[in-house]
Amino acid sequence: MADAAKKSVVAERTFSPVDDEDDSEKDVFFDDVMEWCCGSGRWQVLLVSYMSMIWLILPAISMAMMFVGASPxxxxxxxxxxxxxxxxxxxxxxxxxxxxxxxxxxxxxxxxTSMYESTVVTEWSLVCGRKPLLSMLQSWVMLGGIVGSAISGQLSDRFGRKPVFLSTAVTILACAFASALVTDYASFAAVRFVTGVAMATLVGCHTVMTMEMAGRRTRAAFGTLSGLPFPFGIMLVAAGSYALRSHRQLQLAYAVPFVFLLSNFWLRPESPHWLVVQGRFAEAYTILERGARCNRHPMPPKEEVLAKMRHVRDSLLAREAAAHRATGRGRQGWRQLVGSPILVRYSAVAFFISFVICGAYFGVTFDMTQLSASPHLAAVLSALVELPSYCVFPLLDRLGRRGSLVAFLLTGAGAMLLVLADRRPAVWMALGLVAKFGVSAAFVGVWVLIGECMPTTVRGLAFGVCQTGVRLGGAAAPFVVDLVSDLHPAAPSAVFGAAMLAAGLATLLLPETNNQPLPETAVDIENRTGRKKAAADLQGVSRNGTALDLEKVELSDSF
Structure with missing residues (x-):
């Protein structure tokens, strides 16, 4: 009886009744429903921590070429x-x-052979005139990631985050073992390309799920700390190379942990955000009920929760249908993304920032191996300096998402450009460490900002666009180093520093999203960017007597 009274008090305090006339005029967001049902606590922490363990093993793909492709x-x-x-x-x-x-x-x-018994360089003689083939092996993963980025958003928005995660995890596992078994360059490059496709798709699904499972007040913390295992993964990659000096044995050892990806799937729920958008309210309720039980949070009555979920979806549908009637932009997938000038601007800026950050990240990381006589020690130092970047979420809350990202980008840019002023090795090392922190922190901050400024209906697709920028930047980085390093030893750092400076200025074109609910549609974005009259006109279509055929708005169609 007491529990029922407590649930009733929670419901009355958080929402007015669904059928209340004033409430029907308001935009309702699923963030509020999730907070009302299960709050924020142990469930989200345990869930996001478990899901984020994939970052511990992904360096075995993205950073393996430091040792598998080492050039003795x-x-x-x-x-x-x-x-x-x-x-x-x-x-x-x-x-x-x-x-x-x-x-x-x-x-x-x-x-x-004093350092390495064998690498792909020694096996296929990737030196002198064949050296570009070595650069391409790192680029093949990134180029495959472009394909994965192009399809990941549409697949996860259409079929759900969880099924796409499973299919890509199986693909990555198969490719990890295949890379240790192939015996010719062309087959190895093909496996790297397919691995890049699968990894980009998996990362896109995982990032969207992390953002959607976190509450409004904890999203910055979860978005940053979820990547904390990645530097430890780099250390494990270095430790594996130190123990196994043959590249085939090393790649086989790198493949074994990917079996964990399959177990990661079973305890990973589907995104309740996505389920509500699809009208699958009972499944979303079951997930929230599990979270409330874990958080020891009073769960409101099922009928009220389901009614609120319907209200969330109806509100979203109404905004989409109103936008479609008023402007013809109530469309999904690529059509919605390119049909909204605001979303086009955000996507273009996010693409450029992602391209620059990833290029600078890989450029600095692979150059760090030159800071020490031991490449294994250099990799560990590179990972250690990256660790503090995952603890920047207090700055994201205090300075805001946009202000913090600008600060990180300018810090990295300044350190890279200062390399031109002093050629002492100790100074270069210190500036390199500062630059690595700046670019790593920017890498963390950009995902939080992008995730919060894109609407639910195209959020997966928007992450796919950014992943495309990431992969292009990673693919270009080895060639930037190869082409300009002959001009001056610090020339690659200067190129990356100038690009990060431009990215910092471009960040000012994105909105501040601190402590804002996740937008559901493009109309919500317009409400936040000062175009309130236009958004009000779109929302007012249904209030001026124009009938909206909500059933014809196909939220599941991402193509």
Whole structure:
């Protein structure tokens, strides 16, 4: 009896009755329903922590080329005995042409095996004129990610976050073992490409789910801390390479943890945000009931919760239908994204920022191996300096999402540009560490800001657009280093620094989203950006006697 009274008090305090005339005029958001039903507490913490363990094993794909593709010292073996070793050759033996013939190209090399027994470089001789093939191996993952980014948003918005996660997890597991077994460059590159497609799709689904499971007040904390396992994953990658010096054994060891992706699926619920948008209220209620039980939060009566969910969906449908009648923009997927000038602007800015951040991230990370005589130590240092970037959520709340992101980008840009002023190795190392922190913190902050400024109906698609920028930036980074490093040792840092400066200024074109509910439609975005009259006109269509055929608004159609 006391529990029932408590539930009634909770319901009355949070919402007015569904059939109340004033309440029907208001925009209702699922964030409020989730807070009303289960609050924020242990359930969200345990769930997001468990889901985020995928970041512990993903470095085995994205960062593995630091060691799988390591380039040991080498010499041209043309003209020497077939069994000659690296140490047996004279110290002045040229690297890319035979002894005494500078115009000829070398056709056979021997490698220093003191650090690595074998890498893909030694197996397929990816040196001298074949070096671009090495850069392409990292780029193939990123280029595959472009395809994955293009389809991940539409797939997750149409079929749900959880089914898409499972299919991509199985694909990644198969590719992880295949990469250790293939014996030729073309097959290895193809496996890397498919892995990139699957990984980008999985990351997009995971990021959207994390944002949608978090409450309004804890979204910044969850959005940043969820990536905390990633630096530890980089350390594990370095530890594995230190223990296993053969690239095939190493890749097999990297593949084993991906079995965990399958177990990660079973305890991962479907996004209740997505379920409500699809009209699957009973399933969403079951998930929220489980969260309320874990959080020891009084769950309101089922009938009232289901009524509120219908109200949320009807409110969303009404705004979509009104926008469709008034402007023809009440459409889904790519059509809605390109049909709204505001969403086009946000998407373009987010794409550019993601492109710059990822390019700078990989550029700095792979260059960090030159800061120490031991590449394994360099990788650990790179990961350690990244750890504080995952604890910046208090700044996101205090300075705001946009202000914090600008600060991170300018910090990284300043450190990279200052490299030109001082060529001392110790100074370069210190500036490199500062730059790594700035770009890592920006990487964390940009996902929070993008997730909060995009509406639910195209949020997965918007993350897909940003993932495309991320992959293009990662694919371009190795070639930027290769093309401009001959001009000046610090030239790549200057290029990345200038790009981060431009990205910091571009961030000012995005809205501040701190402590705002997740928008459901483009009309909600217009309400927040000062276009209140236009949004009111769209919402007023249904109040001026124009009938809205809500059933014809196909929320599940993302194509």
């Amino acid at each position: 010292d080498f010499k041209c073996a043309d003209g020497f005995d077939a069994n000659v070793t690296f140490s047996a050759l004279p110290a002045d033996t040229p690297r890319c042409h035979p002894v005494g013939d500078a115009d000829a190209s070398c056709s056979r090399w021997v490698f220093d």
